[in-house]
Amino acid sequence: MGSDASQRPPNDMVNFGLLNSATASTLAPRLGKLAIAGRNAILTPHYIPLTSRGTVPHIAHDVMREQTAISGLYFGLEDFIEKLQKKGCPPVYKTPAAPNESPLRNFVCLPEDPVLVLGPRRVPPLACPASNTPNSIAVLTTVGFAQLETGQYVEAVQKMRPDIAVGLADLVLTHRPGTKRQGKMVDRTHAFTTYSTEQLYGDAVSEENRSKTAYFAPILPLDNAQQTLYLEDLEDELRRYISGLALYESASLSVVPESLGDLPRLLFSEPATPHDILREVSLGADLLTIPFLGDTSDAGMALDFVFPPPSDAPATEPKPLAIDLWAPTFTTDTAPLQEACQCYTCRNHHRAYIHHLLSAKEMLAWSLLHLHNLHTMDSFFAKIRESIEQGTFESDVQRFQRTYAPQLPEKTGEGPRVRGYQAPSRGPNEPRRNPRAYGRLDIIEKFAESQSSVATPDTGAEGLEEHGFAKKLSS
Amino acid sequence: MSTSAPATSAPRKPMPSALKFDLHTKCSTTKARASTLHLPHGSVPLPIFMPVATQASLKGLTYDQLKQTGCMLCLNNTYHLGLKPGQAVLDEVGGAHKLQGWDRNILTDSGGFQMVSLLKLATVTEDGVRFLSPHDGTPMLLTPEHSISLQNSIGSDIIMQLDDVIATTSPDHARIEEAMERSVRWLDRCIDAHKYPERQNLFCIIQGGLDLELRRKCCAEMVARDTPGIAIGGLSGGEAKEEFCKVVDTCTGLLPDQKPRYVMGVGYPEDLIVGVALGADMFDCVWPTRTARFGNAVVPSGTLNLRNHTFAQDFRPVQEGCTCTICRPKDQGGLGVTRAYLHHIAAKETVGAHLLTIHNVHYLLSLMGAARQAILEDRFPAFLREFFSKLYGEKSKYPEWVVGALRGVGVDLMED
Numbered sequence: 001m002g003s004d005a006s007q008r009p010p011n012d013m014v015n016f017g018l019l020n021s022a023t024a025s026t027l028a029p030r031l032g033k034l035a036i037a038g039r040n041a042i043l044t045p046h047y048i049p050l051t052s053r054g055t056v057p058h059i060a061h062d063v064m065r066e067q068t069a070i071s072g073l074y075f076g077l078e079d080f081i082e083k084l085q086k087k088g089c090p091p092v093y094k095t096p097a098a099p100n101e102s103p104l105r106n107f108v109c110l111p112e113d114p115v116l117v118l119g120p121r122r123v124p125p126l127a128c129p130a131s132n133t134p135n136s137i138a139v140l141t142t143v144g145f146a147q148l149e150t151g152q153y154v155e156a157v158q159k160m161r162p163d164i165a166v167g168l169a170d171l172v173l174t175h176r177p178g179t180k181r182q183g184k185m186v187d188r189t190h191a192f193t194t195y196s197t198e199q200l201y202g203d204a205v206s207e208e209n210r211s212k213t214a215y216f217a218p219i220l221p222l223d224n225a226q227q228t229l230y231l232e233d234l235e236d237e238l239r240r241y242i243s244g245l246a247l248y249e250s251a252s253l254s255v256v257p258e259s260l261g262d263l264p265r266l267l268f269s270e271p272a273t274p275h276d277i278l279r280e281v282s283l284g285a286d287l288l289t290i291p292f293l294g295d296t297s298d299a300g301m302a303l304d305f306v307f308p309p310p311s312d313a314p315a316t317e318p319k320p321l322a323i324d325l326w327a328p329t330f331t332t333d334t335a336p337l338q339e340a341c342q343c344y345t346c347r348n349h350h351r352a353y354i355h356h357l358l359s360a361k362e363m364l365a366w367s368l369l370h371l372h373n374l375h376t377m378d379s380f381f382a383k384i385r386e387s388i389e390q391g392t393f394e395s396d397v398q399r400f401q402r403t404y405a406p407q408l409p410e411k412t413g414e415g416p417r418v419r420g421y422q423a424p425s426r427g428p429n430e431p432r433r434n435p436r437a438y439g440r441l442d443i444i445e446k447f448a449e450s451q452s453s454v455a456t457p458d459t460g461a462e463g464l465e466e467h468g469f470a471k472k473l474s475s
Numbered sequence: 476m477s478t479s480a481p482a483t484s485a486p487r488k489p490m491p492s493a494l495k496f497d498l499h500t501k502c503s504t505t506k507a508r509a510s511t512l513h514l515p516h517g518s519v520p521l522p523i524f525m526p527v528a529t530q531a532s533l534k535g536l537t538y539d540q541l542k543q544t545g546c547m548l549c550l551n552n553t554y555h556l557g558l559k560p561g562q563a564v565l566d567e568v569g570g571a572h573k574l575q576g577w578d579r580n581i582l583t584d585s586g587g588f589q590m591v592s593l594l595k596l597a598t599v600t601e602d603g604v605r606f607l608s609p610h611d612g613t614p615m616l617l618t619p620e621h622s623i624s625l626q627n628s629i630g631s632d633i634i635m636q637l638d639d640v641i642a643t644t645s646p647d648h649a650r651i652e653e654a655m656e657r658s659v660r661w662l663d664r665c666i667d668a669h670k671y672p673e674r675q676n677l678f679c680i681i682q683g684g685l686d687l688e689l690r691r692k693c694c695a696e697m698v699a700r701d702t703p704g705i706a707i708g709g710l711s712g713g714e715a716k717e718e719f720c721k722v723v724d725t726c727t728g729l730l731p732d733q734k735p736r737y738v739m740g741v742g743y744p745e746d747l748i749v750g751v752a753l754g755a756d757m758f759d760c761v762w763p764t765r766t767a768r769f770g771n772a773v774v775p776s777g778t779l780n781l782r783n784h785t786f787a788q789d790f791r792p793v794q795e796g797c798t799c800t801i802c803r804p805k806d807q808g809g810l811g812v813t814r815a816y817l818h819h820i821a822a823k824e825t826v827g828a829h830l831l832t833i834h835n836v837h838y839l840l841s842l843m844g845a846a847r848q849a850i851l852e853d854r855f856p857a858f859l860r861e862f863f864s865k866l867y868g869e870k871s872k873y874p875e876w877v878v879g880a881l882r883g884v885g886v887d888l889m890e891d
Binding site for chain 1: 531533538543568573575606613621790805812820823825827
């Protein structure tokens with residue numbers, strides 16, 4: 001092997017083509033098409049919805065199939081490997097699959113079309129108390145913290161056969177790493193990438209055993225100068241093994257060397273608003289992950305923006321980016337979540353119902369909200385691509401910034417139950433995330449209520465009378 | 476207020492009906508019936524199981540998912556909708572169908588059951604249910620008129636009278652008799668208060684505890700009031716199954732053929748099947764949907780607790796051959812969901828609850844569909860044998876109450 005090796009990745013299953021002329025320049029919005037044999041082609045810029053334990057939260061598989069346009073999904077390996085440390089191997093490795101099938105896809109019971117992206121950790125990852133080591137990274141499984149070794153990750157990719165694997169990176173989640181630690185991050189990530197690609201695609205691996213999975217090499221959230229050696233290696237020795245880049249902050253978009261410019265860039269930058277997304281797209285991001293999408297649904301909010309903004313009329317006040325369905329103003333509002341929205345929720349239901357479901361703590365609230373929010377994001381990206389194509393992106397972005405509030409609204413209502421693998425522990429004696437639902441077991445009635453799952457009135461006598469439920473006795 | 480026993484001959488408001496009941500056939504051996512109930516929001520094949528969408532939502536399922544299970548009629552709870560979103564909102568939105576986007580049928584209970592079983596110091600008087608507001612201790616009164624007014628606002632296709640519910644296991648015979656007689660008087664008040672008999676069907680509720688004589692008396696009184704349908708209430712309260720069967724058997728024996736019969740709060744598969752054999756048509760229970768949320772799948776051999784580690788590497792569908800969306804393989808348009816995957820997400824992700832709820836509701840609906848088909852083809856006794864053999868395996872494991880109840884209607888499960 002060497003620099004004279006074929007520039008074509010060994011993986012001819014994956015093809016990424018840039019569609020607009022602005023692509024030569026790194027820091028410009030770009031249009032592309034990611035085509036993987038047997039899967040949906042993904043037009044970029046686009047976003048990859050996140051999963052939790054193999055599901056899009058609150059969206060059952062049939063609803064996903066029939067009511068969403070999901071073309072790719074991101075999975076964190078840590079959601080599947082609680083048994084890694086114990087005797088036996090994770091059940092996902094044992095999933096029956098034909099040679100051309102993905103055991104990961106079969107395990108999570110998904111159809112053939114969506115592109116499956118596997119990374120070592122959930123997005124966003126929770127900080128682990130243990131540090132990464134020279135040959136492993138710290139992960140959080142449902143049964144606790146563990147170290148995921150490079151070899152184990154390579155094995156997972158080989159066994160699960162996702163379409164795309166995001167390479168291991170030595171990332172520091174808790175603080176800005178010092179200079180010395182930054183040096184280590186580069187050295188370790190460099191070593192992880194070299195080792196993993198060699199194991200998956202190297203010359204020592206026989207032709208039939210070479211992984212069909214496309215490898216997205218991490219670019220560290222550091223300056224160009226600090227990772228020069230690693231980047232040079234990616235451009236040269238490792239170039240033929242890698243099919244894309246994984247970036248952890250939008251600043252990294254300017255770090256990507258010219259010669260890697262034709263690779264798709266998958267961003268894990270945790271944008272907080274659609275404004276952030278537009279900025280990242282304007283800097284040349286191709287695929288994004290958007291944690292705020294799920295957070296918004298869990299908070300009982302429906303995204304309420306369109307791109308480009310509806311009219312030029314300067315609003316006196318910036319429009320909110322989302323509406324909070326917990327607000328009592330929606331109690332009898334039979335309008336759809338968003339005017340003219342064609343999502344399943346807006347076609348079939350109204351604000352009053354979502355408000356009712358939230359206050360009744362019914363699971364369907366989050367399903368319907370997430371369907372709407374996914375659809376809003378689909379339209380957002382479709383319009384972004386259209387705008388880039390028409391050359392109006394820059395001015396559309398400016399208008400968007402003028403039209404909409406800079407932040408999403410503050411969360412007011414309670415979300416669904418939060419599991420340990422979804423939220424970080426903030427150390428001992430941390431306060432409750434949700435108020436106690438049960439626990440007043442000294443009162444027999446309350447105990448019966450908690451056992452029966454039947455609610456008792458959440459209101460006083462006035463409320464009961466007002467609701468027509470009963471009347472006060474004058475005596 | 477009147478405390479005299481109701482007179483069957485008293486002139487009363489005529490009772491229009493907003494349903495049509497087609498009795499197709501009766502089993503030639505047992506008392507089972509196959510029929511179709513035509514309601515304002517579509518026709519319902521009987522016998523039927525009705526899933527419970529307590530707060531205007533069936534536990535995470537979209538109404539399209541619920542339709543795909545074959546459901547034509549589901550329950551809402553008056554008590555819950557009365558509190559959230561409340562009567563004013565229901566009136567403004569235009570009723571529960573419009574609130575939840577469900578264009579098939581809804582049945583609501585009266586709300587009295589929750590009041591009596593859950594609220595502190597609830598006492599029943601002739602006026603209604605007196606209770607203390609749980610927030611501020613104010614004395615309150617829930618009357619039959621309140622219940623009907625709320626159900627009129629909900630707009631459900633079948634509404635239930637407010638009845639005087641007491642536990643069937645109560646030792647106080649005088650109180651049981653009083654409750655039965657009061658339920659009859661309250662039915663008259665419900666009939667008077669009912670504003671929309673032409674589009675909502677009021678069902679009476681037979682009370683009388685486990686005393687068959689009281690049940691007979693109650694049947695006579697209620698039948699005389701000619702409501703569009705008839706419910707058998709006060710069961711599913713922890714009474715012995717033998718007693719349950721006797722009550723259902725006695726009541727169905729006295730009820731007119733041409734009206735649907737609803738046994739309230741019953742939902743285990745074996746209870747439904749025995750209930751059908753005893754001549755009941757409609758059942759409801761939260762159990763199949765609740766147990767789904769705990770990670771349990773209902774299958775012909777009982778229930779599978781999918782959280783158990785033995786399912787971690789079980790890549791079979793929940794139930795081989797099941798035609799629900801979850802179990803059907805991908806190449807037949809289903810999702811091909813495996814036990815291993817449900818083990819992975821059960822009780823962790825809401826999707827786990829959604830998927831199992833779909834399976835469980837579909838299971839009970841298709842079980843009732845199979846029973847109906849067997850009745851239509853007059854092979855219901857064979858269906859009974861097959862069902863109980865799959866459920867319990869050896870005959871020695873068959874519960875005595877099942878064997879006894881079915882013997883009473885001419886089927887001996889112990890015979891080959």
